[in-house]
Amino acid sequence: MGCTVSKEQNEQNNQVDTYLRQAGKDAMLDFRVLLLGAGESGKSTVVKQLKSIYKITVDDAELQSYAANIHKNTVLCMQVLLEAGETLNIELSNPETKKRANTVRSFQFEQDTKQMPVSIGLDIEELWKDQDIQSVWERRSEFWFLDATPYYFENIQRFLEDDFRPTEEDCIMTRVRTTGISVTEFDEGPVHFRVVDVGGQRNERKKWIHCFDDVKALLFVVNLAGYDQVMFEDPTQNRMQESLTLFGQICNNPIFAETPTFLMLNKKDLFEQMIQKTDLSKCFPEYKGGADTKVALEYIKNQFQSKIQTSNKTLHTSYIAARYKKDIKFTWDEVKNELLEENKKILLKATRDIKKKNTSSPSK
Ligand SMILES: Nc1nc2c(ncn2[C@@H]2O[C@H](COP(=O)(O)OP(=O)(O)OP(=O)(O)O)[C@@H](O)[C@H]2O)c(=O)[nH]1
Numbered sequence: 001m002g003c004t005v006s007k008e009q010n011e012q013n014n015q016v017d018t019y020l021r022q023a024g025k026d027a028m029l030d031f032r033v034l035l036l037g038a039g040e041s042g043k044s045t046v047v048k049q050l051k052s053i054y055k056i057t058v059d060d061a062e063l064q065s066y067a068a069n070i071h072k073n074t075v076l077c078m079q080v081l082l083e084a085g086e087t088l089n090i091e092l093s094n095p096e097t098k099k100r101a102n103t104v105r106s107f108q109f110e111q112d113t114k115q116m117p118v119s120i121g122l123d124i125e126e127l128w129k130d131q132d133i134q135s136v137w138e139r140r141s142e143f144w145f146l147d148a149t150p151y152y153f154e155n156i157q158r159f160l161e162d163d164f165r166p167t168e169e170d171c172i173m174t175r176v177r178t179t180g181i182s183v184t185e186f187d188e189g190p191v192h193f194r195v196v197d198v199g200g201q202r203n204e205r206k207k208w209i210h211c212f213d214d215v216k217a218l219l220f221v222v223n224l225a226g227y228d229q230v231m232f233e234d235p236t237q238n239r240m241q242e243s244l245t246l247f248g249q250i251c252n253n254p255i256f257a258e259t260p261t262f263l264m265l266n267k268k269d270l271f272e273q274m275i276q277k278t279d280l281s282k283c284f285p286e287y288k289g290g291a292d293t294k295v296a297l298e299y300i301k302n303q304f305q306s307k308i309q310t311s312n313k314t315l316h317t318s319y320i321a322a323r324y325k326k327d328i329k330f331t332w333d334e335v336k337n338e339l340l341e342e343n344k345k346i347l348l349k350a351t352r353d354i355k356k357k358n359t360s361s362p363s364k
Pocket residue numbers: 037038039040041042043044045046146147148172173174175176177178179198199200201266267268269270320321322323324
């Protein structure tokens with residue numbers, strides 16, 4: 001008998017699930033989550049981690065594309081340092097370094113070349129060890145660079161191997177600027193999630209408006225290290241200040257007045273190192289909290305919070321390093337729980353309806 005009951009219960013649960021899934025397809029439980037933030041804040045990195053959490057596999061073509069991009073990222077990063085060295089008038093004193101620098105500076109990928117030649121890779125590896133190049137790197141707050149620069153140079157030997165296949169970490173650290181809008185979909189119980197990722201650079205933002213309708217949650221991503229960095233689009237502009245202005249525009253947009261908003265303060269790993277060397281007052285002159293990470297993070301959070309003009313909007317804040325899956329798992333759980341709580345009524349109603357239907361038409 002007990003066995004029969006449990007079978008029936010199981011069946012009922014399945015029916016609830018099927019019903020809710022169907023409801024999801026009819027847009028009732030179709031949750032659109034929108035990722036916004038300035039360029040390089042880490043939006044696409046969050047998506048990559050979500051794909052990994054939901055076991056959306058990376059096929060061979062994608063892997064090859066990651067491999068090609070990581071090669072391009074590596075060369076670009078060294079070319080950026082060489083150009084910055086010239087602008088900053090940092091002389092390369094070693095003649096061997098000078099020679100290597102000229103070779104790397106003039107190297108260009110042919111259209112169908114996907115890998116840097118081994119000789120270029122070895123030049124880059126040697127250049128990174130050079131003291132003058134390190135002096136340029138020390139002054140990186142004065143020019144634009146990619147955050148994953150050291151990662152590329154430290155792993156270059158592996159990238160140069162004949163049978164190089166990017167690891168999961170390599171894929172996470174590869175930088176590909178998003179243009180346009182990309183949607184990643186997955187199911188979690190009865191909910192069909194659509195996570196919308198957009199390009200964050202200034203010229204991409206005019207497209208954002210097309211994604212503003214019917215958003216169940218807004219995830220605003222900020223690069224914490226940006227307090228001592230300049231922007232790609234405008235090297236005279238501080239990245240954190242740009243992010244704050246952008247957040248002010250987004251969170252006070254009437255279309256998001258009722259939308260649960262999550263502030264993801266990202267790149268905590270870089271921030272923790274940076275705060276030991278550069279005081280936060282460089283970006284916020286009135287800051288007096290010193291190098292204490294907790295105090296500094298709280299201060300930044302308050303700066304964002306203070307941009308919200310309506311008193312009834314709750315801001316959920318998390319401090320994360322999107323490069324680590326566990327951080328995204330944790331924050332995503334918070335997002336999900338909040339959404340389920342917010343939409344509990346719809347969920348409960350749907351569940352009650354199916355139960356009612358079942359009791360009024362007893363099974364044969
Ligand atoms: N060190 C570190 N690097 C990170 C972290 N999150 C992202 N990155 C790196 O930051 C770079 C930019 O990340 P993206 O995810 O491409 O940034 P985005 O916001 O999608 O940028 P756009 O597409 O231009 O809007 C990538 O090289 C990432 O590997 C982090 O937590 N720590």
